[in-house]
Amino acid sequence: MSTPSVQVLGETPSLSKLYLNAAALAARKKLLGHHEKPELPAVAHEVADVEIDLEKLTAYQKLFGLPVSDAVPSGYVHVLGFPLAVSLMTKDEFPLPLLGMIHLQNRVEHFGKIERSQRMDIRSWAENLSGHRAGTKVDLVVEVRAAHSDDLLWRGISTYLAKGVFLPGIDKPTTQPPKTDFAPPNPTAVWRLGADAGRAYAAVSGDFNPIHLSSLSAKALGLRTSIVHGMYVASRALAEIGTSASDSFVWNVSFEAPVFLPATVGVRIEAEEENGPAADAAALEGNAPKMLFVGWNQRSGRRHFTGSVEPILPN
Incomplete structure (x- = not known):
């Protein structure tokens, strides 16, 4: 995949609104059909200069029994980037339905301690649309950098499966996993x-x-x-x-x-x-x-x- 163009959003998208949009989009595609060649959006979504909310960070730490501190857990960085990934999956041209998507796996590289005072630029894009024995899968990549710099703090790849969705032109594996x-x-x-x-x-x-x-x-x-x-x-x-x-x-x-x-x-x-x-x-x-x-x-x-x-x- 070529490097996607970057669309800078004014703020982190609201997940609640995105899920409502996903429901409306699914209904519209069911009514009108969706016959275009399946391709991923050739764009990355980015939010710049993100500030970590102390109250939300503390609530996350308490849920998982972590010490309440300024140290940002790696799982919480995923929370910060997830809305950008979802915003891509609710674009009209995204070929898979968001609702009902199954989370298959994650791989995360956490490059150093992140403090709550750290401001971040967060970017996400989709890649690797491919067949799966049960449907079609896709990777959503999130990169987190120190604000206004190239200092990479965190990189995560989440793989999702649209079960039962088999897109034209995408072959599903012929061999079963051991x-x-x-x-x-x-x-x-x-x-x-x-x-x-x-x-x-x-x-x-x-x-x-x-x-x-x-x-x-x-x-x-x-x-x-x-x-x-x-x-x-x-x-x-x-x-x-x-x-x-x-x-x-x-x-x-x-x-x-x-x-x-x-x-x-x-x-x-x-x-x-x-x-x-x-x-x-x-x-x-x-x-x-x-x-x-x-x-x-x-x-x-x-x-x-x-x-x-x-x-x-x-x-």
């Missing part, structure tokens, strides 16, 4: 998530997607009941690992099965057992080990998510 056996290990934590977990995360993130809010709104979009946000489980795992102790790190998370609410989720967090020159160098530098996490349904044993966090080692 099946992996999963035997739930002994948990290091057990999360008991009430029916209100989705609403609690929506209150601190602004992400009021109907699939997360109630069983009624989720059923209207084809789910049997509401599911918790993928970024809720990712942010909770990051909080329990304690990523704030590292200046620079990379984290990944993949979502395999939705967490239907209410739920009891078994979680295991442990250091990766790794040998070799890279592990020895990390130990000599005093860097934290690579941490692995996995979550599963305590009743059925079905795996919900897997992920990792590891420091970015100096060159």
Whole structure:
């Protein structure tokens, strides 16, 4: 994909308004049809000089049991950039429906500690429209820089799936992914998530997607009941690992099965057992080990998510 042109927005878009626009857009496309060649918007959305709201940051920190401080958690940076990604997914020319989109995975590079006083320029664009065995997927990229500079603070790629949407000209994979056996290990934590977990995360993130809010709104979009946000489980795992102790790190998370609410989720967090020159160098530098996490349904044993966090080692 060529470098997209940049459209600077006057302010961070309202997620509530964007979801209303998405519903109207879906209805219009259903009525009129959508026959154009599927292409992603050739534009990036940017908001400049973003200031972090202390009250909202504090509410996020309290939800995940983090110390109330000026240190900005990596998951909260995602919260700041998410409205720009959604604003792209609600453009008329975006070929996939936003409502009902499934969150598949995230990869984030967090390049250094971010303080609340840090002002930021945030930019997002879409890329890698491609086939999936269950529909069509797309990557939404968010980059966060220190305001009015090229100093990259944070970069995240979120992959989403439009299940059941097969676009013309986009081939779906012909091979099935290998099946992996999963035997739930002994948990290091057990999360008991009430029916209100989705609403609690929506209150601190602004992400009021109907699939997360109630069983009624989720059923209207084809789910049997509401599911918790993928970024809720990712942010909770990051909080329990304690990523704030590292200046620079990379984290990944993949979502395999939705967490239907209410739920009891078994979680295991442990250091990766790794040998070799890279592990020895990390130990000599005093860097934290690579941490692995996995979550599963305590009743059925079905795996919900897997992920990792590891420091970015100096060159």
